[in-house]
Amino acid sequence: LKKYKLEVMLSVKHLHLKHALQTVCTLEAVILRSFGPEGGQVLFTRDTGQAMLSCSGTQILKALRLEHPLARMVVECVWKHSAVTGDGSKTFVLLLASILRLIHAAASKAPGVSQWSTEAAEAATARHLADKLLAFAMTELDDLICVSVAPHGFCVSSEDFTTKTQLPSCPNGFCVQALLSSFFHTRLDYVHCDFLSGLACELLGHWKFQNDTLSFALQFLNDNFPALHTQVSGFPVSSSHVIEGQVIHRDFATPCLQVNNQPVKAVVVTEYLQPKLLRRGDMLDLGCGGRVTGEKSIIPFSAWTERSLESVIATLQSLGVSVLLCAVKQSAAALALAAQAEMCLVECVSEEELSLFVRLSGVAPISDCWMIQPENVATLTFCKPIQLGAHRYADNLITSFKPCSLVICGSGEVQTEQYASAFQDAIRMLFTTWEPTRMTETTALKKPVQSHQCTSLNAHNLTEDTVCRSSDVYVLKPGCVIPAGGTFEFLLHHALLQHGRSCSASNYTNTGVGVSQILADALLTVPRQIYSHNLKSFLQTQTRVTSFTSNQPHHFMLLKNARGTTEDPEKGDEPSKLFTLDSGLESVSCKHQLLLAVLQCLTICCVDSLFIRALIFKPAAYLYSFYESKIYVRCFSLFRSSIMAAVKITHCLLHLVLV
Amino acid sequence: MALNGGLCYHPANIHMFPDEEDFEWEPPSEAEMKVIQARRERQDKISKLMGDYLLKGYKMLGECCDLCGTILLQDKQQKNYCVSCQELDSDIDKDNPALNAQAALSQVRERQLAAQSPPPPHAPQLNGGASSSQSGGTVPQPRPEHCEGAAAGGRALLPPPVAPTPAAPAAATTLAPSRPPVSPQSSTLRPVLQEAEEAVLTKLRWATTQLQSSASLETSIQLCSLITSCASSLRSLKELSQ
Numbered sequence: 001l002k003k004y005k006l007e008v009m010l011s012v013k014h015l016h017l018k019h020a021l022q023t024v025c026t027l028e029a030v031i032l033r034s035f036g037p038e039g040g041q042v043l044f045t046r047d048t049g050q051a052m053l054s055c056s057g058t059q060i061l062k063a064l065r066l067e068h069p070l071a072r073m074v075v076e077c078v079w080k081h082s083a084v085t086g087d088g089s090k091t092f093v094l095l096l097a098s099i100l101r102l103i104h105a106a107a108s109k110a111p112g113v114s115q116w117s118t119e120a121a122e123a124a125t126a127r128h129l130a131d132k133l134l135a136f137a138m139t140e141l142d143d144l145i146c147v148s149v150a151p152h153g154f155c156v157s158s159e160d161f162t163t164k165t166q167l168p169s170c171p172n173g174f175c176v177q178a179l180l181s182s183f184f185h186t187r188l189d190y191v192h193c194d195f196l197s198g199l200a201c202e203l204l205g206h207w208k209f210q211n212d213t214l215s216f217a218l219q220f221l222n223d224n225f226p227a228l229h230t231q232v233s234g235f236p237v238s239s240s241h242v243i244e245g246q247v248i249h250r251d252f253a254t255p256c257l258q259v260n261n262q263p264v265k266a267v268v269v270t271e272y273l274q275p276k277l278l279r280r281g282d283m284l285d286l287g288c289g290g291r292v293t294g295e296k297s298i299i300p301f302s303a304w305t306e307r308s309l310e311s312v313i314a315t316l317q318s319l320g321v322s323v324l325l326c327a328v329k330q331s332a333a334a335l336a337l338a339a340q341a342e343m344c345l346v347e348c349v350s351e352e353e354l355s356l357f358v359r360l361s362g363v364a365p366i367s368d369c370w371m372i373q374p375e376n377v378a379t380l381t382f383c384k385p386i387q388l389g390a391h392r393y394a395d396n397l398i399t400s401f402k403p404c405s406l407v408i409c410g411s412g413e414v415q416t417e418q419y420a421s422a423f424q425d426a427i428r429m430l431f432t433t434w435e436p437t438r439m440t441e442t443t444a445l446k447k448p449v450q451s452h453q454c455t456s457l458n459a460h461n462l463t464e465d466t467v468c469r470s471s472d473v474y475v476l477k478p479g480c481v482i483p484a485g486g487t488f489e490f491l492l493h494h495a496l497l498q499h500g501r502s503c504s505a506s507n508y509t510n511t512g513v514g515v516s517q518i519l520a521d522a523l524l525t526v527p528r529q530i531y532s533h534n535l536k537s538f539l540q541t542q543t544r545v546t547s548f549t550s551n552q553p554h555h556f557m558l559l560k561n562a563r564g565t566t567e568d569p570e571k572g573d574e575p576s577k578l579f580t581l582d583s584g585l586e587s588v589s590c591k592h593q594l595l596l597a598v599l600q601c602l603t604i605c606c607v608d609s610l611f612i613r614a615l616i617f618k619p620a621a622y623l624y625s626f627y628e629s630k631i632y633v634r635c636f637s638l639f640r641s642s643i644m645a646a647v648k649i650t651h652c653l654l655h656l657v658l659v
Numbered sequence: 660m661a662l663n664g665g666l667c668y669h670p671a672n673i674h675m676f677p678d679e680e681d682f683e684w685e686p687p688s689e690a691e692m693k694v695i696q697a698r699r700e701r702q703d704k705i706s707k708l709m710g711d712y713l714l715k716g717y718k719m720l721g722e723c724c725d726l727c728g729t730i731l732l733q734d735k736q737q738k739n740y741c742v743s744c745q746e747l748d749s750d751i752d753k754d755n756p757a758l759n760a761q762a763a764l765s766q767v768r769e770r771q772l773a774a775q776s777p778p779p780p781h782a783p784q785l786n787g788g789a790s791s792s793q794s795g796g797t798v799p800q801p802r803p804e805h806c807e808g809a810a811a812g813g814r815a816l817l818p819p820p821v822a823p824t825p826a827a828p829a830a831a832t833t834l835a836p837s838r839p840p841v842s843p844q845s846s847t848l849r850p851v852l853q854e855a856e857e858a859v860l861t862k863l864r865w866a867t868t869q870l871q872s873s874a875s876l877e878t879s880i881q882l883c884s885l886i887t888s889c890a891s892s893l894r895s896l897k898e899l900s901q
Contacts, residue, residue: 019723022706022730026719029710042714065718068730 016119017126020605021104023071028097030064031057031090036530037186037485039090052414056187056421057089058082070605077601081594086428087183088594091526095598098525100605102518103129123606130606132515134599140499145592146476148495152548153482153588156433177201179433180426182484182584187422192237196419199406200426202242206404215478218431225424227352228405231416232389235409240419245397246357247386247405248325252394253347254339256385265377266323266396267316268354268365273326273334274309306333312369313337319374323383323396325349325357327365344383346394357396360403433587434478476589484584486527486538488591490545496520701747705729708742775891852900856893863889 033040034055041055044063054060061075074096082089107125156176180197188196208217221228230247313334316324324338324345338345358365361378381397388407397403408423410416482488500516531538709732713719717732717740724731724741732740863886870882 018728019730022702022709023719025702025706026709026713026730029707030713032710064713065716066713068719068721071719 017104017107017122017606020070021100023068024074024093024097024100024605027061027071027074027093031060031093032529034060035090035094036532038533050414052418054418056418057093061089061093073604074601077597077604081597082425084428085432085590085593086425087187087590092594092598092601094525094529095522095594096601096605098522099133099518099598099602102522103602103606106514106518126606127603129515129518130599130603133519134603136515136519137596137599141592141595144495144499145492145588148498148549149482149488149491150476150480150588152487152491153480155477156479156481156585176204176430179481179585179587180430182586183426183429184422185584187425188419195238196240196423199240199242200423203404203406204430206242206402213434215431215434218427218434222424222427222431224352224356225427227350227356228403229420229423230388230393230405230407231413231420232391232407232409233411233413233416234389235411237410237415237419239409241407242404243386243395243407244402244404245382245395246353246360246403247388247407248346248349248353248357248394248396249391250346250349250394251392252344252385253330253335254343254345256344256383256394257342264323264380264383265319265321266325266361266380266383267321267372267376267378268358268363269324269326269369270328270354270365270367271369272328272330273312273369274331275305276331308369309334309337312372313341313343315372316343317341319372319377321377323380325354327351327354344394429587429590432590432593433481435589476592480588481585482588484586486530486541487545488586488588489523489526490542491549493520493523494546494549496523701743704747705743708746712740712742771888775888775895848899852896856896859889859892859896863893 034042034057039055041053042060044052044054044059046052058079061078064071064075066072066075074093078089078092081092103126104122106129107122156179177197180200181193184193184196204214204217204221207221208214228246230249322343324343326345326347327349329347330338330345335345354365357378361380363376363378366372366376383394383396385392386395387393389409406423408416408420410419482491496516497520500520503516527538527541531541709719709730712732717734720731720733720739722731723729724744727741727743729741729743732742734740866882866885866889870879870886873879873882
């Protein structure tokens with residue numbers, strides 16, 4: 001765990017609820033026209049003249065010039081959320097704005113507001129509601145989703161990625177490729193979404209091995225994606241492909257003579273082969289090994305360095321090494337000697353690629369040139385230059401492991417970058433889908449469901465398809481998806497209303513009712529915006545979904561594995577009418593994470609005095625440990641409440657970072 | 660918005676106000692709802708405009724405008740810009756009849772509407788009755804150059820009540836309810852209606868005599884409109900009595 005240094009410069013700034021509302025509503029207005037399957041794209045023009053079209057919420061928000069601290073904080077929250085789940089940044093802002101509006105309306109209606117100081121009472125009510133919402137989400141939302149939403153979903157098989165119609169038992173469209181296809185459809189365009197999803201499935205298929213789980217492969221891909229893909233601009237997207245081997249994004253520094261496909265041996269070198277003559281801060285003490293000569297000059301020293309270099313190259317030759325991957329730029333003498341010894345040298349390889357190589361091949365890099373052991377030597381099937389677009393790179397294939405990397409083509413540099421980031425987000429989204437219980441913080445805080453608390457949870461309707469139950473705690477099974485287009489929101493809305501009604505019947509306080517009502521109303525804005533051009537579809541979808549919630553939830557076939565039969569033969573092989581062929585799929589756990597992140601961001605927005613002027617996150621490690629951190633706080637004014645507020649804010653933010 | 664009376668926030672949870680008792684939350688009246696709705700729409704408009712400016716490359720500052728409290732934007736030439744002050748019409752000035760002819764017009768129309776709906780104080784008496792029973796002051800006059808017709812009509816309604824019988828204002832005050840929707844009981848309706856009818860007829864007769872003797876075009880037009888409004892009040896009185 002690396003340590004973050006969170007520098008928080010405080011200055012007194014009073015934030016009223018209406019400012020928070022205005023800020024968030026402005027951000028909502030910015031992304032609203034790009035939202036949904038019929039949303040438009042934003043054209044960005046840099047001062048250099050480069051133009052870019054994008055409908056990714058994170059990119060749009062990051063490109064805005066914002067100095068307002070709350071706006072910057074919201075954008076930061078959106079960015080962090082999308083770095084985890086890869087999707088849902090526009091939905092985030094939409095939900096945040098609608099919940100904040102409802103809270104604002106509730107706060108201004110609260111009794112006592114007109115009598116006393118309006119803003120203080122409003123702020124207090126808003127904070128209280130936000131805290132209640134978050135508490136509700138942490139404790140009961142999981143169960144609601146598992147009980148009322150997930151049974152209408154479907155668990156996608158993780159066994160086969162090849163094509164979508166190959167499996168006889170798989171109904172058309174229920175596989176990983178369909179999920180990826182609808183993701184790319186919303187993120188990029190509908191022309192290439194099938195092709196790109198096929199490409200992603202191919203890549204996944206290569207990297208998933210028999211004994212590993214899908215989530216392991218996804219995590220590996222996510223962590224090493226920069227090293228596993230190459231961007232080539234100037235070609236159409238359809239020329240993207242998967243190639244064998246790991247591509248090192250540097251050309252050979254010495255001529256590479258690969259005559260036949262013999263396995264070659266390679267080493268990884270992190271230091272300079274020839275000891276550097278003069279480095280900053282070095283002091284040369286001239287004296288040649290104890291021998292006292294008449295003169296003291298640098299020439300014997302440089303002769304010595306050359307001799308040591310020759311011995312290093314000789315050692316490498318004796319081990320049969322013919323490829324050297326170096327992290328630094330070697331001296332001219334080293335290059336000359338390596339060329340003479342017919343060794344291929346690649347310089348200035350990036351740290352990520354080297355670490356990936358080391359991980360895949362299992363060798364240790366050479367840190368001390370005088371101690372070269374056989375375990376530093378890796379065997380490669382081939383190592384040859386490859387021409388991708390305008391650049392020549394080195395391509396390696398390791399025998400024990402057959403990696404493959406992705407070549408992403410695009411018509412311009414900016415477009416290619418967009419495709420690459422869309423790919424990475426797709427991998428993140430898949431990872432979140434297959435690892436729904438990754439958020440260990442929230443599950444630790446959860447208490448098990450007590451059956452007498454809320455009678456609206458129809459536990460007997462639950463099947464084992466999408467939800468598994470272990471010791472009274474409901475957990476989503478990996479790979480649970482649901483049709484896109486607002487189905488999740490409608491189902492959850494219905495469930496929340498029922499929950500609110502049943503809880504008011506029992507001895508819950510009134511605030512419990514208000515909270516589920518607020519959340520239920522806010523959720524409906526998402527489908528409303530999706531169907532804003534076509535209200536008829538909105539009503540149609542709503543009636544279709546609610547008709548399913550009133551009956552027993554229909555269950556679908558679960559693909560346990562490609563070869564096995566289904567558990568329940570009477571279910572037949574017709575999918576439920578809830579799934580239509582063109583509706584697309586979306587992941588349930590991504591939506592769940594989205595809701596949690598929105599409610600956490602909400603608690604920050606409802607803080608009445610904003611004391612954070614500038615937040616500087618050092619872009620080091622991803623994980624952050626709250627208790628081991630050092631928070632440097634420079635206070636300009638010392639009020640007790642201000643300190644408390646600042647601590648609360650940092651706690652919320654750090655909680656976000658943890659999540 | 661589905662948040663009706665369901666949300667009841669107990670003030671005991673606010674530490675700042677420990678001495679509060681439980682206030683009864685009353686739903687806002689229709690006028691207040693309209694104001695809230697208008698304010699919300701204005702805020703939405705402001706947000707949309709600000710969003711468009713942000714997409715054009717303006718910078719959102721951390722400061723607010725002194726006048727209206729909206730967040731300030733800054734363009735590429737380092738000039739500050741407040742969306743609501745400089746683009747939208749002001750929220751409050753809009754409703755002040757002294758500054759805005761539209762507001763004056765709408766105020767006069769509102770009063771006329773209140774005058775014509777049952778049970779009506781008859782139209783000529785409205786301004787006099789309303790002003791004498793409520794504020795006691797005069798109705799703020801709209802600028803005649805902007806709204807000739809209705810303003811003139813409104814103005815013309817004023818001078819007649821000064822002249823005629825003192826019984827009319829007394830009748831007006833006894834039967835002038837401040838809100839049109841409030842309707843008295845049917846038992847007390849008959850004498851009230853009859854008195855109203857008599858008053859309207861008296862006014863009609865006076866207007867007719869004035870019309871016969873008037874020489875100016877303006878006055879004739881105004882008297883005709885007065886007769887029209889008397890006739891319509893008589894009609895509504897007849898409908899009410901049925």
